[in-house]
Amino acid sequence: MNRLFALWGTTVGKKVAMAATGIVMILFLISHMISNVLIFRNPEHLDSYAALLRSLGPALWVARAGLLACVLIHIAAAWQLTMLARRARPITYAHHEYRVATYASRTMRWGGVLLFVFIVFHILHFTTGTLLPGWQDGRVGDNVKLGFQSVPVAIFYLVAMLFLGLHFSHGIWSAFQTLGLNHPSYNRSRRLLAWGLALAVAGGLATIPAAALLGYFK
Numbered sequence: 001m002n003r004l005f006a007l008w009g010t011t012v013g014k015k016v017a018m019a020a021t022g023i024v025m026i027l028f029l030i031s032h033m034i035s036n037v038l039i040f041r042n043p044e045h046l047d048s049y050a051a052l053l054r055s056l057g058p059a060l061w062v063a064r065a066g067l068l069a070c071v072l073i074h075i076a077a078a079w080q081l082t083m084l085a086r087r088a089r090p091i092t093y094a095h096h097e098y099r100v101a102t103y104a105s106r107t108m109r110w111g112g113v114l115l116f117v118f119i120v121f122h123i124l125h126f127t128t129g130t131l132l133p134g135w136q137d138g139r140v141g142d143n144v145k146l147g148f149q150s151v152p153v154a155i156f157y158l159v160a161m162l163f164l165g166l167h168f169s170h171g172i173w174s175a176f177q178t179l180g181l182n183h184p185s186y187n188r189s190r191r192l193l194a195w196g197l198a199l200a201v202a203g204g205l206a207t208i209p210a211a212a213l214l215g216y217f218k
């Protein structure tokens with residue numbers, strides 16, 4: 001445990017924590033995307049999948065707590081790395097490469113903030129139903145169709161999926177870098193994998209609000 005805290009105290013440790021928690025969230029989102037697109041086969045498939053998850057009882061709560069811990073660790077590491085970078089480089093360079101790096105990190109930072117706001121909204125929307133009048137416990141497919149009847153909400157989800165895709169592709173790329181997989185001969189496959197996964201997950205999830213906007217669920 002002490003070693004973990006010592007590792008967290010270093011810049012490399014924080015980057016490893018970001019990469020590891022990011023990978024856990026990516027794995028969650030791959031399964032989340034696959035389970036959600038079941039709505040196109042039959043909305044009741046989504047209800048059965050949710051019922052199966054709920055039947056896991058305490059194990060589901062352990063998984064939820066683990067996921068929440070990953071989100072919090074990811075944000076804490078991002079925040080501390082940003083502060084360290086600011087302290088280390090208080091004067092802005094006019095150099096082109098530096099500006100490119102800053103643009104990518106800024107997009108990651110603000111995209112990350114938007115995704116956090118999205119996750120809070122999303123849980124209050126579909127999981128607890130607090131922000132979805134007419135929400136019914138266990139009727140997941142119907143709740144999704146109802147939720148996306150609101151055009152601004154469907155558009156908000158689409159924008160969030162766009163940011164998710166950008167965050168994802170850059171995040172996967174950086175995670176490889178942190179984990180030492182940065183040999184120039186892998187760079188093409190690394191880029192392809194990063195963009196392919198981002199497109200599959202964010203694009204797959206985006207098909208649901210997009211289909212709702214096109215009237216598919218009416």
Ligand code: HEM
Binds near residue numbers: 067122
């Ligand atoms: C269009 C995109 C998305 C759709 C249609 C969607 C759909 C859903 C639905 C229907 C639920 C409720 C499941 C249930 O009650 O059993 C849910 C829960 C959840 N979603 Fe999403 N989701 C989307 C995107 C995302 C994204 C991008 C994230 C994370 C960044 C995310 C994270 C979660 C989490 C953490 C839960 C709570 C899981 C639980 O506690 O059981 N979702 N989602």
